[in-house]
Amino acid sequence: xxxxxxxxxLRRSSTLRLTGLLCLSFLVFxxxxxxxxxxxxxxxSGTIQEDSHxxxxxxxxxxxxxxxxxxxxxxxxxxxxxxxxxxALFMKxxxxxxxxVSHIVPESCLLIFVGLxxxxxxxxxxxxxxxxxxxxFFLYLLPPIILDxxxxxxxxxxxxxxxxxxxxxxxxxxxxxxxxxxxMYAVCQIDAAELAHVDLLSCLLFGxxxxxxxxxxxxxxxxxxxxxELLHILVFGESLLNDAVTVVLYHxxxxxxxxxxxxxxxxxxGVISFFVVSLGGVMVGVIYGIVGAFTSRFTSYSRVIxxxxxxxxxxxxxxxxxxxxxxxxxxxxxCGVIMRPYVEANISHKSYTTVKYFLKMWSSVSDTxxxxxxxxxxxxxxxxxxxxxxxFTVIFCLVSRVLGVIGLTAFINKFRIVKLTKKxxxxxxYGGLRGAIAFSLGFLLDxxxxxxxxxxxIITVIFFTVFVQGMTIRPLVELLAVKKKKESKESINEEIHxxxxxxxxxxxxxxxxxxxxxxxxDKLNRFNKTYVKRWLIAGERSTEPQLISFYxxxxxxxxxxxxxxxxxxxxxxxxxxxxxRNVPTKGAPKPSRAISKSREEEIRRLLRANLQKTRQxxxxxxxxxxxxxxxEDNISEARFRKQREMERRVMTEPLEIEPxxxxxxxxTVRGLSILHQNRFRTH
Amino acid sequence: xxxxxxSRNKIPNAQELMDQTGFSSAHLLRxxxxxxxxxxxNRGYLSPxxxxxxxxLAMNPIGGRIIDAFxxxxxxxxxxxxxxxILAHFxxxxxxxxxxxxQQELPNSRTRKxxxxxxxxxxxxxxxxxxxxLLQVLRAMLGLQVTEEQLQSIAERAIQEADxxxxxxxxxxxxxxxxxxxxxxxxxxxxxxx
Numbered sequence: 001x002x003x004x005x006x007x008x009x010l011r012r013s014s015t016l017r018l019t020g021l022l023c024l025s026f027l028v029f030x031x032x033x034x035x036x037x038x039x040x041x042x043x044x045s046g047t048i049q050e051d052s053h054x055x056x057x058x059x060x061x062x063x064x065x066x067x068x069x070x071x072x073x074x075x076x077x078x079x080x081x082x083x084x085x086x087x088a089l090f091m092k093x094x095x096x097x098x099x100x101v102s103h104i105v106p107e108s109c110l111l112i113f114v115g116l117x118x119x120x121x122x123x124x125x126x127x128x129x130x131x132x133x134x135x136x137f138f139l140y141l142l143p144p145i146i147l148d149x150x151x152x153x154x155x156x157x158x159x160x161x162x163x164x165x166x167x168x169x170x171x172x173x174x175x176x177x178x179x180x181x182x183x184m185y186a187v188c189q190i191d192a193a194e195l196a197h198v199d200l201l202s203c204l205l206f207g208x209x210x211x212x213x214x215x216x217x218x219x220x221x222x223x224x225x226x227x228x229e230l231l232h233i234l235v236f237g238e239s240l241l242n243d244a245v246t247v248v249l250y251h252x253x254x255x256x257x258x259x260x261x262x263x264x265x266x267x268x269x270g271v272i273s274f275f276v277v278s279l280g281g282v283m284v285g286v287i288y289g290i291v292g293a294f295t296s297r298f299t300s301y302s303r304v305i306x307x308x309x310x311x312x313x314x315x316x317x318x319x320x321x322x323x324x325x326x327x328x329x330x331x332x333x334x335c336g337v338i339m340r341p342y343v344e345a346n347i348s349h350k351s352y353t354t355v356k357y358f359l360k361m362w363s364s365v366s367d368t369x370x371x372x373x374x375x376x377x378x379x380x381x382x383x384x385x386x387x388x389x390x391x392f393t394v395i396f397c398l399v400s401r402v403l404g405v406i407g408l409t410a411f412i413n414k415f416r417i418v419k420l421t422k423k424x425x426x427x428x429x430y431g432g433l434r435g436a437i438a439f440s441l442g443f444l445l446d447x448x449x450x451x452x453x454x455x456x457x458i459i460t461v462i463f464f465t466v467f468v469q470g471m472t473i474r475p476l477v478e479l480l481a482v483k484k485k486k487e488s489k490e491s492i493n494e495e496i497h498x499x500x501x502x503x504x505x506x507x508x509x510x511x512x513x514x515x516x517x518x519x520x521x522d523k524l525n526r527f528n529k530t531y532v533k534r535w536l537i538a539g540e541r542s543t544e545p546q547l548i549s550f551y552x553x554x555x556x557x558x559x560x561x562x563x564x565x566x567x568x569x570x571x572x573x574x575x576x577x578x579x580x581r582n583v584p585t586k587g588a589p590k591p592s593r594a595i596s597k598s599r600e601e602e603i604r605r606l607l608r609a610n611l612q613k614t615r616q617x618x619x620x621x622x623x624x625x626x627x628x629x630x631x632e633d634n635i636s637e638a639r640f641r642k643q644r645e646m647e648r649r650v651m652t653e654p655l656e657i658e659p660x661x662x663x664x665x666x667x668t669v670r671g672l673s674i675l676h677q678n679r680f681r682t683h
Numbered sequence: 684x685x686x687x688x689x690s691r692n693k694i695p696n697a698q699e700l701m702d703q704t705g706f707s708s709a710h711l712l713r714x715x716x717x718x719x720x721x722x723x724x725n726r727g728y729l730s731p732x733x734x735x736x737x738x739x740l741a742m743n744p745i746g747g748r749i750i751d752a753f754x755x756x757x758x759x760x761x762x763x764x765x766x767x768x769i770l771a772h773f774x775x776x777x778x779x780x781x782x783x784x785x786q787q788e789l790p791n792s793r794t795r796k797x798x799x800x801x802x803x804x805x806x807x808x809x810x811x812x813x814x815x816x817l818l819q820v821l822r823a824m825l826g827l828q829v830t831e832e833q834l835q836s837i838a839e840r841a842i843q844e845a846d847x848x849x850x851x852x853x854x855x856x857x858x859x860x861x862x863x864x865x866x867x868x869x870x871x872x873x874x875x876x877x
Binding site: 415417418486491493494496498499500501505507508509510511512513514516517519522526544545554555 | 746775800820829868
């Protein structure tokens with residue numbers, strides 16, 4: 001045994017070495033792949049020319065049929081895209097296989113580092129590495145991450161803290177912009193910096209780019225430290241909602257920089273524009289969300305395409321908002337939030353799982369690609385390094401963030417029920433990470449010398465926040481003993497009691513005459529129940545109370561777990577019938593006669609066998625329909641319910657049946673026939 | 684400052700109330716105004732129909748229970764000090780207070796809040812939520828939209844989950860345990876009463 005133990009670490013280290021070698025070889029292979037495409041294209045064009053040449057020459061000769069030919073050109077673009085995505089996936093895999101590194105360094109840092117490596121290798125071969133194209137970023141890489149975040153946004157904590165989040169997002173970002181812009185302008189006035197050509201408007205523009213907290217980076221770092229829900233939703237919510245402010249200020253200052261003047265009307269228009277951008281974005285999202293929910297009402301006719309509706313409506317919401325320069329991020333979030341409760345009530349269980357996993361998959365890939373590209377772009381881009389500018393940018397970013405958080409918290413705490421402590425404030429300030437959005441916005445600037453200066457500074461700030469702050473936040477969280485996220489299993493008790501408390505608090509608020517949080521939530525729920533649900537949810541589920549849906553979901557999950565484990569485990573209601581019988585109930589005393597154990601076993605076996613049979617029956621493969629697997633779809637839920645109730649009926653009623661024992665058998669047969677009927681009905 | 688001291692004289696036992704509940708004098712004043720507003724006939728005490736006149740309570744599934752909670756056993760009138768004492772449960776807890784036993788006596792501690800909620804379930808005051816009591820609450824909250832069988836199975840499941848000593852009822856400790864992940868301090872607090 002000691003020998004085996006000694007072998008184990010050896011094997012592990014050799015696996016590590018092997019993985020490391022594999023990663024390295026993949027890196028080299030991929031970068032050569034990208035770099036050499038130009039060489040290959042030349043070669044292939046050369047062969048084409050040769051071919052035509054030889055064809056011209058050999059028209060007299062018989063043309064030999066090419067058994068094997070090489071044509072890279074026409075698959076070049078999708079091939080390269082696939083290679084990049086594969087690289088991202090292998091990197092992700094690699095970091096999780098090697099556990100030691102991923103404990104110390106967050107994934108985003110490692111990915112940027114890989115990007116730097118790849119960029120370096122490409123540059124070393126003399127090629128120009130690809131840069132993170134802003135179009136690519138804003139249209140393809142960013143939306144999946146935002147949709148994933150918005151769709152699974154914890155609505156309860158989000159709405160409870162919405163005031164705080166808005167304050168941080170709007171006022172905090174404004175403060176950051178003007179503070180950084182102003183201070184950098186002051187810095188540019190220093191003669192030693194040789195930056196006199198940077199005027200106030202450019203500095204303010206720079207401030208607007210660099211100030212916004214980035215949702216991608218925040219997600220990437222905060223996800224690994226499992227911080228408590230309040231802090232997570234505060235920082236993350238802020239990073240989402242500050243998009244409107246960023247968009248408005250960016251376009252505003254860009255316009256002003258063109259005109260080289262600031263007018264009062266311009267400033268007023270800017271304020272109006274802020275409301276238009278944010279509220280307009282939300283409205284676009286809401287419209288698409290409602291249309292999406294309405295569509296999902298009819299998708300029972302073709303379940304396979306259900307997830308696509310969710311994705312496409314959300315993506316269209318994002319693009320439509322971008323057409324009018326409204327805030328695409330807020331539109332996407334609004335669409336996901338509005339659509340979710342209704343769509344989930346309508347779509348099948350399989351589609352729900354598909355939506356969940358596709359969103360996670362896409363956002364994961366996007367996130368990885370963004371960080372790798374950031375690294376590559378750093379190597380690629382033309383840089384103008386100015387020590388003073390860069391260092392002061394980093395310093396002022398930190399200072400303004402800390403001051404902003406402290407000042408705002410002092411103000412917000414007057415209105416909050418649960419105050420934010422100093423520890424909370426520190427984490428919020430420290431979690432203000434910048435990321436790829438800042439880089440892409442900077443990349444969209446007009447090409448001049450200032451742009452390179454700005455880009456360099458932006459990249460430095462991003463690196464600083466992601467590397468330094470990202471790496472140190474985990475030990476700091478441990479050090480400060482910040483509350484972590486509690487892993488909670490779904491509990492029907494919690495749900496019941498929480499709803500009870502909601503009603504209680506609404507009542508107390510009514511008595512106090514105080515129209516608080518609960519009052520409005522109650523009003524919204526009532527409105528939702530009476531008007532909205534009827535239109536957007538199909539069938540009988542439109543009148544289903546929330547508690548019932550929750551309970552059904554739990555039961556379904558448990559039933560699936562049970563069947564998947566393969567064992568005929570005790571169904572909970574069988575246990576309960578035992579307890580019902582044993583406890584003396586108030587009211588009319590029931591005759592406490594038990595059905596014989598053997599009868600009980602027989603009935604149970606019959607019912608379960610029937611359930612197994614309906615599952616194993618397979619139909620032939622059909623491309624346009626999913627197999628009618630009884631574990632999915634509402635049909636199966638109803639069947640489970642029926643089976644459960646049937647068993648209960650069979651178990652409890654025989655208490656009175658002893659003289660009429662045929663009834664018990666009759667019920668069993670009736671129950672089985674119901675199952676049979678359902679089976680035939682589903683054809 | 685002068686007006687507050689004179690109006691504080693309107694409130695009987697103001698200082699004692701403030702000590703026991705932790706409300707400030709400004710809060711007490713606001714609550715007194717509300718009390719007078721609810722007390723339409725100016726009798727100095729509230730009766731059940733005063734409460735029922737409050738809009739919204741009629742639509743509340745547990746409105747009746749909430750009203751009954753104000754009236755301590757037997758009495759059918761609520762004077763101001765009882766009114767304040769009940770509402771004191773919903774005062775936000777002060778996180779920064781040192782917890783040296785003083786916290787436990789205030790009505791807005793987490794345990795006291797939970798105890799208040801528990802008593803709304805446990806109407807017969809036997810210290811446990813029986814299956815029948817749970818069913819009554821579920822029936823009230825879910826109304827006529829569900830079948831009796833669904834109610835039974837939910838109640839069954841709830842008791843199974845929470846009941847650790849297998850006495851087929853939920854005691855106060857089990858109730859507390861099932862809510863340990865919920866932030867009661869935030870959930871059962873009203874900002875008005877800060």
